[in-house]
Amino acid sequence: MITATAPVIEEKNYLNAEHGLKSWLLTQDHKRIALLYLMAVSVFFIVGGFFAVLIRLELATPAGDLLDSNTYNKVFTMHGVVMIFFFLIPSIPAILGNFLLPLMIGAKDLAFPRINLLSWYVYMLAGILGTTVLLTGGVDTGWTFYTPLSSTYSNGYVVLTAMAAFVAGFSSILTGLNFIVTVHRMRAPGLTWFRLPLFVWAHYATSVVMILGTPVIAVTLFLLMLERGLHIGFFDPAYGGDPVLFQHLFWFYSHPAVYIMILPSMGVISEVVSTFCTKKPFGYTFIAFSSVAIAVFGFLVWGHHLFVSSQSAYAGMVFSILTYIVAIPSAIKVFNWSATMYKGQVRLETPMLYALGFIGLFTIGGLTGLFLAAMGLNVHVTDTYFVVAHFHYVMVGGGVMGYLAGLHHWWPKMFGRMYSRTWSMVAAGLVFIGFNLTFFPQFLLGYMGMPRRYHVYPPEFQVLNVLSSAGASILALGFLIPGIYLTWSLKYGAKAPANPWGGVTLEWQTSSPPPTSNFDVTPVITNEVYDYTNQEVPHIG
Amino acid sequence: MEAKSFALIPEAASTIANQVDALYAFMILVSAFFSLLIAFLIIFFAVKYRYRRGVKPTFKPANEHSIGGLVLEIVWTAIPLGLSMIMFVWGVSIYFTESRPPANSMEIYVTGKQWMWKIQHMEGASEINELHIPVNRNIKLTMTSEDVLHDFYVPAFRTKADVLPGRYTTEWFNATKEGSYHIFCAEYCGTKHSTMVGTVYVLSEPAYATWLAAGSGQRSMAEQGQALFNQLGCGNCHASVINNGTGRGPNLNGVFGSVVDLKDAGSVRADESYIRESVMYPQAKIVAGFDDIMPTFKGLLSDEGMLKLIEYVKSLGLKNGAPNNGLPGSGMTNATVPAPGRPVGSSGANAPVVTR
Numbered sequence A: 001m002i003t004a005t006a007p008v009i010e011e012k013n014y015l016n017a018e019h020g021l022k023s024w025l026l027t028q029d030h031k032r033i034a035l036l037y038l039m040a041v042s043v044f045f046i047v048g049g050f051f052a053v054l055i056r057l058e059l060a061t062p063a064g065d066l067l068d069s070n071t072y073n074k075v076f077t078m079h080g081v082v083m084i085f086f087f088l089i090p091s092i093p094a095i096l097g098n099f100l101l102p103l104m105i106g107a108k109d110l111a112f113p114r115i116n117l118l119s120w121y122v123y124m125l126a127g128i129l130g131t132t133v134l135l136t137g138g139v140d141t142g143w144t145f146y147t148p149l150s151s152t153y154s155n156g157y158v159v160l161t162a163m164a165a166f167v168a169g170f171s172s173i174l175t176g177l178n179f180i181v182t183v184h185r186m187r188a189p190g191l192t193w194f195r196l197p198l199f200v201w202a203h204y205a206t207s208v209v210m211i212l213g214t215p216v217i218a219v220t221l222f223l224l225m226l227e228r229g230l231h232i233g234f235f236d237p238a239y240g241g242d243p244v245l246f247q248h249l250f251w252f253y254s255h256p257a258v259y260i261m262i263l264p265s266m267g268v269i270s271e272v273v274s275t276f277c278t279k280k281p282f283g284y285t286f287i288a289f290s291s292v293a294i295a296v297f298g299f300l301v302w303g304h305h306l307f308v309s310s311q312s313a314y315a316g317m318v319f320s321i322l323t324y325i326v327a328i329p330s331a332i333k334v335f336n337w338s339a340t341m342y343k344g345q346v347r348l349e350t351p352m353l354y355a356l357g358f359i360g361l362f363t364i365g366g367l368t369g370l371f372l373a374a375m376g377l378n379v380h381v382t383d384t385y386f387v388v389a390h391f392h393y394v395m396v397g398g399g400v401m402g403y404l405a406g407l408h409h410w411w412p413k414m415f416g417r418m419y420s421r422t423w424s425m426v427a428a429g430l431v432f433i434g435f436n437l438t439f440f441p442q443f444l445l446g447y448m449g450m451p452r453r454y455h456v457y458p459p460e461f462q463v464l465n466v467l468s469s470a471g472a473s474i475l476a477l478g479f480l481i482p483g484i485y486l487t488w489s490l491k492y493g494a495k496a497p498a499n500p501w502g503g504v505t506l507e508w509q510t511s512s513p514p515p516t517s518n519f520d521v522t523p524v525i526t527n528e529v530y531d532y533t534n535q536e537v538p539h540i541g
Numbered sequence B: 001m002e003a004k005s006f007a008l009i010p011e012a013a014s015t016i017a018n019q020v021d022a023l024y025a026f027m028i029l030v031s032a033f034f035s036l037l038i039a040f041l042i043i044f045f046a047v048k049y050r051y052r053r054g055v056k057p058t059f060k061p062a063n064e065h066s067i068g069g070l071v072l073e074i075v076w077t078a079i080p081l082g083l084s085m086i087m088f089v090w091g092v093s094i095y096f097t098e099s100r101p102p103a104n105s106m107e108i109y110v111t112g113k114q115w116m117w118k119i120q121h122m123e124g125a126s127e128i129n130e131l132h133i134p135v136n137r138n139i140k141l142t143m144t145s146e147d148v149l150h151d152f153y154v155p156a157f158r159t160k161a162d163v164l165p166g167r168y169t170t171e172w173f174n175a176t177k178e179g180s181y182h183i184f185c186a187e188y189c190g191t192k193h194s195t196m197v198g199t200v201y202v203l204s205e206p207a208y209a210t211w212l213a214a215g216s217g218q219r220s221m222a223e224q225g226q227a228l229f230n231q232l233g234c235g236n237c238h239a240s241v242i243n244n245g246t247g248r249g250p251n252l253n254g255v256f257g258s259v260v261d262l263k264d265a266g267s268v269r270a271d272e273s274y275i276r277e278s279v280m281y282p283q284a285k286i287v288a289g290f291d292d293i294m295p296t297f298k299g300l301l302s303d304e305g306m307l308k309l310i311e312y313v314k315s316l317g318l319k320n321g322a323p324n325n326g327l328p329g330s331g332m333t334n335a336t337v338p339a340p341g342r343p344v345g346s347s348g349a350n351a352p353v354v355t356r
Helices: A021-025 A030-058 A069-104 A113-136 A149-153 A158-185 A198-230 A243-277 A284-300 A313-341 A350-373 A375-381 A385-415 A421-448 A459-492 B017-048 B067-099 B205-214 B221-231 B272-280 B303-317 B332-336 B344-350
Strands: B106-113 B116-121 B126-128 B130-134 B138-145 B150-154 B159-163 B169-174 B179-185 B197-203 B259-261 B267-269
Touching (some): A021 A030, A030 A069, A030 A113, A030 A385, A030 A459, A069 A113, A069 A158, A069 A243, A113 A158, A149 A158, A149 A198, A198 A243, A243 A284, A243 A350, A243 A385, A284 A313, A313 A350, A313 A375, A313 B017, A313 B067, A350 A375, A350 A385, A350 A421, A350 B017, A350 B067, A375 A421, A375 B017, A375 B067, A385 A421, A385 A459, A421 A459, B106 B130, B106 B150, B106 B303, B116 B130, B116 B303, B130 B205, B138 B303, B159 B169, B197 B205, B272 B303
Parallel strands (some): B106 B138, B130 B197
Antiparallel strands (some): B106 B116, B116 B126, B138 B169, B150 B159, B150 B179, B179 B197, B259 B267
């Protein structure tokens, strides 16, 4: 229902309610905090992307002609650390989740606005530690920090980097805690659990993983710092430790962390697909519970990273079968999204293009995960480019495509402006093509036997590497263009209506951008979510 | 390395390689089917059900609560589950073959360090970043690292295993094609990780015998181990010939591969890792009937020296408790080593058969 209040003068909204730096840095408004996160996370995405460019440039030839080995190792380490801890983990939850969760449940804010602001400051503290590492010489352990390389042999700033990831973890924990309490306590009257948008379900599941998993990585990194700094033996056999113990602890968090990075994206896709098909998502309860199932089973599969690490074959079997089981809820989601399109009114606007891209790429990412779960095949392809390709299909093809879908979907709501329809479609196409050209050859490289983290490589791998580097340049362009037209739209974009896409979740029922208090009147929900019966399809473009 | 034209599957040069490739082919078929199915559906639906202004669809929103919807949900849960269970069982069956060296394997020792592979043959020959092996023979590598984690990977054999400091891991293969193949370190190990590479040379039996003979004149691993044993004074407590098996330390004859009772109840199988632990951390497991008096030899013995010592202890096992005359070249080592150049057909007879 669009209420027609004629915008005579600039309406009061959260953006123009207050002015000045202080009004931003001390804000307790979840929407403003989301924008603080947007700025910081975007900077880290650019930094991480810059490292990716260096990697692909170096690998265009078999010899190590651009960077020396030490620098190359630091570059891929920092690419991983920055992208995972400072971009992928906070991106959707801390930006879109922060902005939308209260709006979607008809609340004025998150349950703990001050803790929300604190989480941003904690994240920034971690970011400053990480940036210090970058500026003072870097670290070369790989983002996995495997011992005893990290604890004893590495020359880089391991303790500082581990500290950065350690601190960033607390930011995740605070966000997760805030989301869980908010979903439990702040829902508008009548908004029962099964009337929650799927985006909220996905964020609820993500938050559970955040608060249960993150303390484990914190403890692990703390032990690593103790061993590195004080030579207290946990992981290095020279001090009586066990290097494989580190891998167990690390992956006990880091595998579920993959779901922290992908579940919010899945939530975005559920919203975007439903909106642009003008149709209730097919299998709402199946999609909702599959998020919960992924969160639960995701904690039981870490050992599939250790099939060649001297882990017992029987333990390996258990991890292998559980890995197949955790894949099923993802398959259910893909089928349900596809079925949602059946007999819908499909509009291929930019967010939908990204969503369809997500479905295609995530399908390939998920299916290649089945290759890696097969123990006998895993032995050959683990630690090769096959893993690199699989991981990027899930994290970029899934995580980043979902982030871009969400950013384009809710940009008009966040800033009250429309971006260029043409340019955004061009960019979506470039991202899809560039991504596939970058990462598909890496599956083939991996099966050919090229190990990951190789600075120089035998010449027979060059053709595929050149293809990959060529794709990366297209991908880089695809990421650059949105940076331009989105920034441009902030000043010059057409004013966005309250509901530009014809969505039915609560955030579309308030103005764009929303007022500081989100809703002038607290909504009362009397109907199913995703009821499009009275929703007109708006005219766009 | 033969000149390779552009290929998408590496050369298959071991008994396991074709099995791995077959599973890979199956998974590609399944993945291609589902990827194309999804791609077709979303493109088809996007076109067929595209939004047309003014045309209200007459859909009745089907959902999972209708019978048809529920059947769909069950079908697309059950089919992937069934297929994935096939993959699971298939993957496990290959893994169990891959991870269990056959009893008759020829043994070779590998020590990884930043950034090289050191290979030690039992006959005494050693090499760096090269591994010469005979074709059509089961080869078992026993591996350890002097520093960080490494991983011994031969793509043509489709197998790899992590190499860890402070313990022993194994890897085995049976090369089916003569030729030379890459060895890669597959576990990131620091600055020069990507140059920790080498070559496996798979030779015919006669060529291997020739190669091995060229390295003769070196003492066998067990002999070198015995020299270390004497040099470190191990025999003062352990050598049964002096104290008739009632010394301050346990009798080592026949200990390898046996089950040892421990002082604090329980028992342990005396394998490579146990021997290593007992030398480096003697107090970790005290054999029943003995006191905690042995000092650590940590720092006195390199990882390679440790392997030689283990090989010596193994050779004592083959004497089956008989007194060891302690003289080098007593012939005991020959029993542990498959005679080089023996015809392939009798590979079963190459195994050191332990009769008790």
